[in-house]
Amino acid sequence: SGWGAFILTQRTISKQITLIQCVGKGRYGEVWKGLFQYEAVAVKKFLSRDEASFNREIEIYTHSNLNKHENILSFIGADVTSENSCTRLWLVTAYHELGSLFDFLSQNILSFTDMISIMASIANGLTYLHTENFGTQKKVAIAHRDIKSKNILMKSRSVCCIADFGLAVTKQITGLLDVGRNNYRVGTKRYMAPEVLDDSFGKDVFTAYTCADIYSFALVLWEILRRLDLPPLSNYEVPYQYKVPSDPSFEDMHKIVCVEQFRPEIPSHLEMNTEMPSLQTICKIIRESWSKNPFSRLNALRIKKSLINLMSTTTI
Ligand code: ADE
Numbered sequence: 001s002g003w004g005a006f007i008l009t010q011r012t013i014s015k016q017i018t019l020i021q022c023v024g025k026g027r028y029g030e031v032w033k034g035l036f037q038y039e040a041v042a043v044k045k046f047l048s049r050d051e052a053s054f055n056r057e058i059e060i061y062t063h064s065n066l067n068k069h070e071n072i073l074s075f076i077g078a079d080v081t082s083e084n085s086c087t088r089l090w091l092v093t094a095y096h097e098l099g100s101l102f103d104f105l106s107q108n109i110l111s112f113t114d115m116i117s118i119m120a121s122i123a124n125g126l127t128y129l130h131t132e133n134f135g136t137q138k139k140v141a142i143a144h145r146d147i148k149s150k151n152i153l154m155k156s157r158s159v160c161c162i163a164d165f166g167l168a169v170t171k172q173i174t175g176l177l178d179v180g181r182n183n184y185r186v187g188t189k190r191y192m193a194p195e196v197l198d199d200s201f202g203k204d205v206f207t208a209y210t211c212a213d214i215y216s217f218a219l220v221l222w223e224i225l226r227r228l229d230l231p232p233l234s235n236y237e238v239p240y241q242y243k244v245p246s247d248p249s250f251e252d253m254h255k256i257v258c259v260e261q262f263r264p265e266i267p268s269h270l271e272m273n274t275e276m277p278s279l280q281t282i283c284k285i286i287r288e289s290w291s292k293n294p295f296s297r298l299n300a301l302r303i304k305k306s307l308i309n310l311m312s313t314t315t316i
Contacts, residue, residue: 013077014090017043023099026150028053028166033095041076042096046089053166054078054089060165065139071125073153073163093163098154101220105149106236108157109229112276116311117158119224119282123304125162126217130210130300132171141171143209146187147216149223149238174206189253190239191216194261194292197254202294211294217303218289222264225282232269239264263290278310 017034023042024031028050032043046054060066061075068074074094081088098104101118110118126144133139144151144162151164167187187196193215195201201208219239226234243262244252256262271283285306289297298306 013092014043014079014081014088017041017092019043029089034092036076036092040095040097042093044091044093046091048087048089050166051087051089054091056168057091057165060142060168060170064142064170065137066129066142067137067139069125069128070155070159071121071161072128073161096153096155096161098157100150101152101154101160101224102149104154104157105223105227108227109233110224110227111229112278112314113311114158115224115228116278116282116307116314118160119221120304120307120311121155121159122152122162122217122220123300123307125160126213127300127304129162129168130213141206141210142168143174143206144168144213145209146191147213147220148188148191149220152220169206169209171206174209187212187216189248189250190244191219192253192257193294194258195294197250198258208294210299211297214289214297214300214303215294217300218286218297219264221282221286221289222266225270225279225286226267228270228279230270230273232267234267237264261292263287276314278314281306281310 013036017036020033020035022030023033029045029047032045034041034043058078061078066072066075073096076092076094078092079088079090081090101122126147128139129142129144131139132141142165144165145167146164147162151162152160153163155161193212195208196212222239223236227236240248240253240256240262243256266283266286270279273279285298285303289303291297
């Protein structure tokens with residue numbers, strides 16, 4: 001198909017990269033820091049069993065007119081080569097020294113300004129992904145389907161970009177085939193929206209995926225909010241940390257999120273803070289966006305606008 005030729009032309013990129021060190025390891029494979037033309041790059045090495053994710057990620061980057069956007073991880077190139085008769089799949093992107101939002105939140109507390117800026121930058125990236133542009137750019141609408149703090153990278157201490165498009169779908173794809181009950185990789189169970197867990201998706205599959213992204217984003221907003229530098233401080237926690245085991249099953253998540261309709265606890269000193277009304281606004285955004293009803297959630301643009309509004313009106 002179309003991108004086969006593209007990959008062939010990119011075959012040489014791996015020969016021009018010097019790998020420096022492994023910076024991440026997971027079920028997907030490994031991420032390495034490398035040097036390409038004197039510039040630090042990230043090399044994501046996919047396991048060959050995850051070729052579907054690799055292909056999807058390249059397809060999204062190269063065929064969706066996902067143009068360079070400040071809050072989307074920049075694509076540099078891809079490479080398919082054979083190494084001792086093993087297929088080697090490399091995705092080369094910009095490198096961000098601070099690592100993932102998950103890493104950052106585990107080790108840092110946030111000033112109010114940085115917190116809002118981090119939230120707004122993710123909302124900005126998600127708005128760009130979800131939005132179709134019929135103008136000259138012809139950008140297609142994309143649902144991410146695996147929004148979580150490990151798939152968001154820190155470009156600086158106050159700006160993030162969204163990464164990992166191995167599961168993403170475009171509006172066109174969802175219109176053509178039933179990816180509802182897909183046979184390939186599905187998103188991270190911990191961050192799965194109630195309607196994904198109990199399979200109660202409506203007819204408009206694409207819109208359903210964007211609404212599910214918003215639920216996952218609300219959990220990420222909760223993770224960020226908890227790290228605000230406002231005593232009493234709390235340690236970093238993943239969503240539902242003490243409610244489900246560390247690698248929760250579908251059933252574990254379904255019981256908590258759908259049956260018990262439990263949601264992460266928002267510390268009352270943040271939600272009930274009368275001195276900082278912007279904290280109440282953020283809590284309201286989070287609660288509305290993890291609602292059981294997908295259609296009563298806010299959309300990415302609304303969240304972005306509210307957060308930008310808070311950035312300009314809040315004085316500390
Ligand atoms: N971890 C995963 N992707 C990364 C990237 N692009 N830069 C730095 N660390 C990463």
